Amino acid sequence: MTTYPALFTPGRLGPRTTRNRVWMTAHATEFTTDHTYSDAHAAYYGERAANGVAVITMEATSVHPTSQPRTGVVLAYDPAVVESYRKVAAAVQPHGTLLFAQLWHRGRETDSVVSRLPVWAPSPVPCAVYREIPHEVTAAEIDELVDGYEQSARLAVEGGLDGVEIHGLAHGYLLGQFLSPATNHRTDDYGGSAQNRFRLVERIIERVRAVVPPHLVVGIRINGDDGDFEAALRPADWVEITRRIAATGKVDYLSVSQGTYLDRMLIYGAAPAPAGYELPATERIRAAAGGLPVIAVGRITTPDLAEAVLQRGQADFVGMARQLIADSQWVAKAAAGRPNDIRPCVGANHCIASIARTSLACIHNPDVGREAGTVVAAATATTTPAATVAVVGAGPAGLRAALTAAELGHRVTLFEQAAETGGQVRWLSAAEPYREWLGITDWMTEQLRHHDVTLRLGHEVSAAELAGHYDTCIVATGSVPRRDGWTALRPSRWAPGSAPVPGTGQWNVYTVREVLGDQVTLPASVLVLDDIGDRRALAAAEYLAAGRTVEIVTRLPHVGIGLADSHDLPSVTGRLRRAGVRLTAGFELVAIDEDRVRLADVYTGEEEVREPVDAVVLVTGQIAEDGLLRELRAAGQHAVAVGDCVAPRRVFDAVWDGDLAARSITTASHPLPGPRRRDHAR
Numbered sequence: 001m002t003t004y005p006a007l008f009t010p011g012r013l014g015p016r017t018t019r020n021r022v023w024m025t026a027h028a029t030e031f032t033t034d035h036t037y038s039d040a041h042a043a044y045y046g047e048r049a050a051n052g053v054a055v056i057t058m059e060a061t062s063v064h065p066t067s068q069p070r071t072g073v074v075l076a077y078d079p080a081v082v083e084s085y086r087k088v089a090a091a092v093q094p095h096g097t098l099l100f101a102q103l104w105h106r107g108r109e110t111d112s113v114v115s116r117l118p119v120w121a122p123s124p125v126p127c128a129v130y131r132e133i134p135h136e137v138t139a140a141e142i143d144e145l146v147d148g149y150e151q152s153a154r155l156a157v158e159g160g161l162d163g164v165e166i167h168g169l170a171h172g173y174l175l176g177q178f179l180s181p182a183t184n185h186r187t188d189d190y191g192g193s194a195q196n197r198f199r200l201v202e203r204i205i206e207r208v209r210a211v212v213p214p215h216l217v218v219g220i221r222i223n224g225d226d227g228d229f230e231a232a233l234r235p236a237d238w239v240e241i242t243r244r245i246a247a248t249g250k251v252d253y254l255s256v257s258q259g260t261y262l263d264r265m266l267i268y269g270a271a272p273a274p275a276g277y278e279l280p281a282t283e284r285i286r287a288a289a290g291g292l293p294v295i296a297v298g299r300i301t302t303p304d305l306a307e308a309v310l311q312r313g314q315a316d317f318v319g320m321a322r323q324l325i326a327d328s329q330w331v332a333k334a335a336a337g338r339p340n341d342i343r344p345c346v347g348a349n350h351c352i353a354s355i356a357r358t359s360l361a362c363i364h365n366p367d368v369g370r371e372a373g374t375v376v377a378a379a380t381a382t383t384t385p386a387a388t389v390a391v392v393g394a395g396p397a398g399l400r401a402a403l404t405a406a407e408l409g410h411r412v413t414l415f416e417q418a419a420e421t422g423g424q425v426r427w428l429s430a431a432e433p434y435r436e437w438l439g440i441t442d443w444m445t446e447q448l449r450h451h452d453v454t455l456r457l458g459h460e461v462s463a464a465e466l467a468g469h470y471d472t473c474i475v476a477t478g479s480v481p482r483r484d485g486w487t488a489l490r491p492s493r494w495a496p497g498s499a500p501v502p503g504t505g506q507w508n509v510y511t512v513r514e515v516l517g518d519q520v521t522l523p524a525s526v527l528v529l530d531d532i533g534d535r536r537a538l539a540a541a542e543y544l545a546a547g548r549t550v551e552i553v554t555r556l557p558h559v560g561i562g563l564a565d566s567h568d569l570p571s572v573t574g575r576l577r578r579a580g581v582r583l584t585a586g587f588e589l590v591a592i593d594e595d596r597v598r599l600a601d602v603y604t605g606e607e608e609v610r611e612p613v614d615a616v617v618l619v620t621g622q623i624a625e626d627g628l629l630r631e632l633r634a635a636g637q638h639a640v641a642v643g644d645c646v647a648p649r650r651v652f653d654a655v656w657d658g659d660l661a662a663r664s665i666t667t668a669s670h671p672l673p674g675p676r677r678r679d680h681a682r
Helices: 039-050 080-097 137-156 174-179 193-213 235-248 279-288 304-309 321-325 328-337 350-355 395-407 421-429 432-451 514-519 535-543 569-578 628-633 650-664
Strands: 012-014 016-018 022-024 055-062 098-104 162-168 217-223 252-258 293-295 317-320 387-391 411-416 454-457 472-475 479-481 509-511 527-532 550-552 584-586 587-593 597-603 607-608 617-619 622-624 639-641
Touching: 022 617, 039 055, 039 080, 055 080, 080 098, 080 137, 098 137, 098 217, 137 162, 174 193, 174 479, 193 235, 217 235, 235 279, 252 279, 279 293, 304 317, 304 328, 304 587, 317 321, 321 597, 350 509, 387 395, 387 479, 395 411, 395 421, 395 432, 395 472, 395 622, 395 650, 421 514, 421 535, 432 535, 432 650, 454 514, 472 628, 472 650, 509 514, 514 535, 514 617, 527 535, 535 550, 535 617, 569 584, 628 639
Parallel strands: 022 055, 022 317, 055 098, 098 162, 162 217, 217 252, 252 293, 293 317, 387 411, 387 472, 411 454, 472 639, 509 617, 527 550, 527 617, 550 584
Antiparallel strands: 012 016, 479 622, 587 597, 597 607
8 A cells, every 4th residue: 555556556668667746857966977878876876766766767878979068978879888878777777667868969059169069950940058169960960860860779778778869849949949949940841731841850759769679678768848039839739749750659758847948947937936837737638649658847845735736637646856856766656655755856957057066966965966975775773873973053054064963873953043043054045946946955854853862942052061071062053244345346345343334333234144044024125235146135136126126236247147157147136127127247346335325346446325214234245154164163072063164155055064974973882884874765
């Protein structure tokens, strides 16, 4: 018996049977160093398979040298990929999980920086993100692309995979560019009519199916909606494309997504995009699919929603990427009837931001990407706790430190001077679009209850209470906002004892912590001064916008520059503008004189005045709160600092610090066991 009968019913994919209806959909990892699948890939996918995922589509792989947006792309057309396929298959298939390659060409949605080759597309229309004018492919080059898909499919079969997924129709990639009249302006056999625009897709389906044996699976990823822009393919258009695909008789399933690079939040909607936001369009695709199994995606994060999707007949499988990044044991916990133990995906899109700089990471799952070095499933708690541990501060760093230490069998007491846990995550969540981020800290708080952690809220602990009473102290006391008003353009002014910007000590000047954390009532006209470029100023402005005139001023090139990697800057900017928030870039604060604010252009030095301004909110950096740490060390107490009290940074860094600190705890009498276990299925 299971709480989720539809979710755990076996499914059919052409010639193959799946053990349940949970599908890990393709997403980039940047784990490769040589354009093949690495040991890290094998460990990453293997862990999800071991915990019950039925089907895994590995990350998109390039079918041609002209499709290399990043250095960390696997080359599906290169025979070197075959052995790496076998390595991943050996980690995944023994668990009963089907493993597919995803074959892909980006078309215009890339540039030539990595490949050093011209961008190929049906017509010379640049991508709004990459902005490079493409080369219009010739008929001979189209044949070359078809050959690339066929060669890539053949190598996937040779590598022992269970099937292949044709990608490129969805998300505005190459095949979608051929399908769309917005990007296909050709007058030959591949342009004009809907049938002509479908011709390349049809050729690729036929050639791929010809080299994939009947006992293996061929699927295709499509859109349900490209988005709202001129000449876009909308749901009705994709319904017709679905019918054309089904009519080929050569495809075993359809994986349905949304969006192009004209609106990337349709592809991977961040909070506050609602759960299941893609389902209406997907349901229309399923009705037109002629019985082909359909995979739904779009923030399907809970077992209850997944079960409802299947019960309502909106799809045949539920696809997840970010949720299975956040918790590799999602399926095991759902099967055990423990949905509340699932670490939630909060839609922060740190996973997406991380691959722009390094490899895949999750904002509050510190084990992503290091699965090979962790132990899953079996508990490692000792019968006699290894150490007594005090953790001070119940923000993301302290909560993670306390939870990891408790999982390892230590006796943990967690102190927090506030009445609630959460730290800066809690006050950020005062802004409605970030309410879901509380899942980061609320989930860890709830997990502490399973591990007998003593939680002392509303208690400002002193060094005297701790020194000599615990084997180790983990200090996670966070940081406080700067109030002097100086930006990073004035480093000499950051010296201790320097005079602040004139007027920043006025009664009507606030910090973002006071606005969001204490939720003070501000007057009608507010100027938010931002020197950081992250979400704090944006959240404060959005929180204040109702019934007020709000302006964000930053000395940075544009407001919210720190959101560029997570790709949700356009959607956040749209929300702010619709709320009437004025966005001003390239200016710094000169002085505040009651209700008059002087600003200076950072490029020309010319001054502007804002008047009247009833209140100013400063978002100009944080100061590490490390006083307790220094007191403890002076008293001879072993103490480790984590999170913002080391250096004010991001939520991810706080969680990472807390996890590492807890794993490093040792005592002379009882050293820690080896790698820490992960959140095992109790």
